Amino acid sequence: MNRYFYYHIFYVGMMNIMLFIPHILIQERFGGAVSGLLTAMAVGTALSWITTSCFERFPGMGAPEIMKKYLPYWMASVVLSASTAILISGGVLALYSFTRTMSIFFNPDMNDYVFLALVAFASVCAGSRSSRSVQFTLEILIVVISPLAFILLYKSLTDSSVNWDAMRVVAGYVRKRPTFESVAAATFLYSGHMNIALFNRLHPKGFKIRHKWLIPLICCFFAFFSFFIPIGFHGTMAVDQYVFLWSVTSDSMQMQYGFVQRVLFTFLILFCVLSLMFTMITFHGAMEFIKSLRPRHLPQTEQWPVPKINWILCGLFGILSFFYTAWANEYRNQWAVMVWLECRFIMEILTALIMLTLVLAARKGWRRNASSGGSAAWGK
Amino acid sequence: MRKIGLLIAIFALLSGCGIKDIDKRFFVVTTGIDWTGNPEKPYRVSLRLAITSSKLESGSSKTEIISTDAASLAEGVRHLKSYVDKELDFGHCRTFIMGKQLLEHGNLNAMSWFARRRDIQRVANFAVGEPDALSILRVQPISERYPGNALFLTFNREGTESPYIVSIPLFDFTRRHFEMGLDPVLPIIRTAESTYIVDRVLLLDKNNMRLALDPAETQLYNMTANRIDKSELVMPARGRDGRIVMTVSQIRTKIRISHAEVPQITMTVKLRGMLEESPPNQLGENWKEIERQLGQQFSDRMEALLEKIRDAGVDPYGFGLHYLATYFGGKEDFKHWQSVYPNVKFKVVAEVKVTGPGVVR
Numbered sequence: 001m002n003r004y005f006y007y008h009i010f011y012v013g014m015m016n017i018m019l020f021i022p023h024i025l026i027q028e029r030f031g032g033a034v035s036g037l038l039t040a041m042a043v044g045t046a047l048s049w050i051t052t053s054c055f056e057r058f059p060g061m062g063a064p065e066i067m068k069k070y071l072p073y074w075m076a077s078v079v080l081s082a083s084t085a086i087l088i089s090g091g092v093l094a095l096y097s098f099t100r101t102m103s104i105f106f107n108p109d110m111n112d113y114v115f116l117a118l119v120a121f122a123s124v125c126a127g128s129r130s131s132r133s134v135q136f137t138l139e140i141l142i143v144v145i146s147p148l149a150f151i152l153l154y155k156s157l158t159d160s161s162v163n164w165d166a167m168r169v170v171a172g173y174v175r176k177r178p179t180f181e182s183v184a185a186a187t188f189l190y191s192g193h194m195n196i197a198l199f200n201r202l203h204p205k206g207f208k209i210r211h212k213w214l215i216p217l218i219c220c221f222f223a224f225f226s227f228f229i230p231i232g233f234h235g236t237m238a239v240d241q242y243v244f245l246w247s248v249t250s251d252s253m254q255m256q257y258g259f260v261q262r263v264l265f266t267f268l269i270l271f272c273v274l275s276l277m278f279t280m281i282t283f284h285g286a287m288e289f290i291k292s293l294r295p296r297h298l299p300q301t302e303q304w305p306v307p308k309i310n311w312i313l314c315g316l317f318g319i320l321s322f323f324y325t326a327w328a329n330e331y332r333n334q335w336a337v338m339v340w341l342e343c344r345f346i347m348e349i350l351t352a353l354i355m356l357t358l359v360l361a362a363r364k365g366w367r368r369n370a371s372s373g374g375s376a377a378w379g380k
Numbered sequence: 381m382r383k384i385g386l387l388i389a390i391f392a393l394l395s396g397c398g399i400k401d402i403d404k405r406f407f408v409v410t411t412g413i414d415w416t417g418n419p420e421k422p423y424r425v426s427l428r429l430a431i432t433s434s435k436l437e438s439g440s441s442k443t444e445i446i447s448t449d450a451a452s453l454a455e456g457v458r459h460l461k462s463y464v465d466k467e468l469d470f471g472h473c474r475t476f477i478m479g480k481q482l483l484e485h486g487n488l489n490a491m492s493w494f495a496r497r498r499d500i501q502r503v504a505n506f507a508v509g510e511p512d513a514l515s516i517l518r519v520q521p522i523s524e525r526y527p528g529n530a531l532f533l534t535f536n537r538e539g540t541e542s543p544y545i546v547s548i549p550l551f552d553f554t555r556r557h558f559e560m561g562l563d564p565v566l567p568i569i570r571t572a573e574s575t576y577i578v579d580r581v582l583l584l585d586k587n588n589m590r591l592a593l594d595p596a597e598t599q600l601y602n603m604t605a606n607r608i609d610k611s612e613l614v615m616p617a618r619g620r621d622g623r624i625v626m627t628v629s630q631i632r633t634k635i636r637i638s639h640a641e642v643p644q645i646t647m648t649v650k651l652r653g654m655l656e657e658s659p660p661n662q663l664g665e666n667w668k669e670i671e672r673q674l675g676q677q678f679s680d681r682m683e684a685l686l687e688k689i690r691d692a693g694v695d696p697y698g699f700g701l702h703y704l705a706t707y708f709g710g711k712e713d714f715k716h717w718q719s720v721y722p723n724v725k726f727k728v729v730a731e732v733k734v735t736g737p738g739v740v741r
Contacts, residue, residue: 030710104498105498108498161549161551161552163555163562163698163701164705165698165701165702165704165705166559166701166705168705168706168708169701169704169705169708169709171708172704172705172708172709172710173710233551233555234551234554234555235555235556235559235701236559236560236701237558237559237560238554238555238557238558238559241495241558248502248551251501251502251503251551252502252503252549252551253503254501254503256536256538262501262503
């Protein structure tokens with residue numbers, strides 16, 4: 001069961017590339033980017049440890065059940081709606097940036113909306129399944145793409161044209177004060193643990209996440225990797241002119257004797273799957289959160305056939321992504337991503353604080369409606 | 381029924397793709413850009429197009445060259461599309477050649493067209509054509525099996541591995557164009573009959589050409605900057621006829637920059653290799669002495685080259701960047717570096733190790 005938790009850490013750690021986080025950080029490479037990365041390391045690790053340990057106290061319960069049990073209904077629904085909004089917008093942003101990347105690098109002649117329709121359809125299908133299926137899909141996709149991820153890692157770490165001097169120059173700006181933007185952007189890498197808010201429903205009683213020291217290790221690696229390798233390839237100055245930074249970086253490597261000489265295509269396939277995973281999880285999470293807003297909702301982790309409400313909700317999210325694509329362009333999207341990252345960061349801190357309070361409350365045996373339940377369900 | 385409907389919907393999507401088949405595309409294999417001297421249309425864009433054929437023997441490659449004058453690269457390429465019957469595809473264009481005149485007059489910032497096109501590979505090689513790019517494109521090497529293959533093999537170290545050939549891919553060229561303390565270099569391509577000669581390198585500052593190295597200097601530069609082995613060390617044999625030639629099989633370079641007011645740059649080069657040519661029995665008498673003399677010879681030539689490069693006001697090695705990296709410097713440190721770079725001292729320490737005289741005694 002442990003591995004299912006770490007899949008979330010892995011794919012969110014890699015997904016930062018699709019949400020322009022290296023680009024955002026590199027805009028500040030002579031400012032607070034490096035110290036922001038280090039601050040994010042401390043903040044992200046603390047948040048992930050706090051949140052996961054809190055959820056471990058409530059086995060088999062997702063965030064909606066816990067909050068509905070210990071908080072007044074209006075408060076729980078406000079918090080849940082806020083997380084739902086964050087999840088939906090995350091999925092929509094990922095869909096948009098994925099569509100843009102693909103239409104630029106695969107086939108610029110193709111209509112963006114046709115492409116979006118294909119991807120959105122796949123995400124809606126995947127996201128509307130039951131939590132258990134989504135969990136298994138995640139595992140299968142991770143297994144399928146991991147060779148590609150290893151190729152990309154290997155290629156970029158062994159390429160002789162990487163300029164280590166440029167990385168060192170940028171690393172020297174560590175003394176600058178970190179900005180809120182850079183910390184908010186960099187903590188995204190550590191936010192894979194947030195998925196436990198929903199997938200804790202699948203965890204059996206007595207479940208403990210082992211090897212928690214792996215979380216900072218994995219995330220740090222991805223953070224420094226996705227920030228410094230482009231600097232090594234493009235130097236300290238030229239690196240900020242590329243918006244699709246990692247696509248260009250992967251195009252700067254070549255596999256002389258590979259099936260395809262341009263590493264770019266390996267990269268695109270990898271991130272095609274990663275984006276699909278990300279939208280699948282966010283759509284699914286948002287859908288489950290909305291469903292559990294009903295006061296008497298009973299969460300089910302396995303459901304067949306798929307209830308109509310799943311299709312309707314996920315379909316709505318898909319339609320939302322069309323509206324967003326119609327509104328957005330490259331600049332608006334960057335602004336939106338930044339706002340989203342900041343909101344997500346605040347929400348993550350809030351969640352950790354709320355969960356901490358709830359654990360303390362549960363310990364004291366305080367409940368919203370003490371008459372209806374038995375003993376506190378934090379399984380200890 | 382519902383499943384069939386879904387299938388039909390998916391098929392309907394498939395027909396809407398804008399993909400052009402391979403037989404409706406012209407693959408550009410080499411692009412050349414020249415300076416026309418005409419202020420209205422300063423750029424001459426020339427494309428070498430591959431004509432696909434089923435034959436696969438040396439000399440069977442056929443190409444077509446189209447060329448036009450334009451005010452910018454994008455306009456030129458757009459105009460050239462009306463010269464041909466198929467869609468132009470830059471996805472397989474592995475060599476871009478700029479005419480020497482262009483580098484003398486033009487503005488390198490106009491080259492951002494390359495960086496913006498998504499279908500141009502960032503690993504495509506850049507070079508200077510002498511006297512101009514179009515004449516390089518016109519060469520039809522008789523050994524070519526695939527159209528445009530000869531130049532691509534030259535630069536990619538897949539075919540020939542010559543110590544005289546410096547290859548600069550697009551991303552590296554862009555990096556050097558913008559980077560502080562690292563300047564662009566470009567290999568020079570010349571023609572001879574039906575083949576290319578690439579044995580010189582051109583050093584540029586951010587916008588203009590400054591210095592062209594001769595073949596011997598190019599080899600030295602390539603050995604130390606790019607750690608290209610399969611190169612050679614040469615000196616006349618003392619007291620006898622003939623020359624001593626050592627092929628270098630392994631080379632390591634280390635650069636240290638002191639933090640003095642006027643920094644001193646120490647370059648330590650470790651060379652290993654065997655004697656490929658020498659008067660007989662030379663090695664047995666004074667192995668250590670030959671190593672020492674070869675090293676002395678190498679460091680004298682290197683110091684002269686580094687001073688020449690410094691006096692031209694360029695920094696192709698990235699000493700400035702290395703200085704910043706060593707002392708974690710910022711913009712002010714770089715200003716200081718720029719002011720003292722014309723006066724820096726060089727010291728080259730060469731450690732030569734001869735592994736043996738080959739298979740003879």
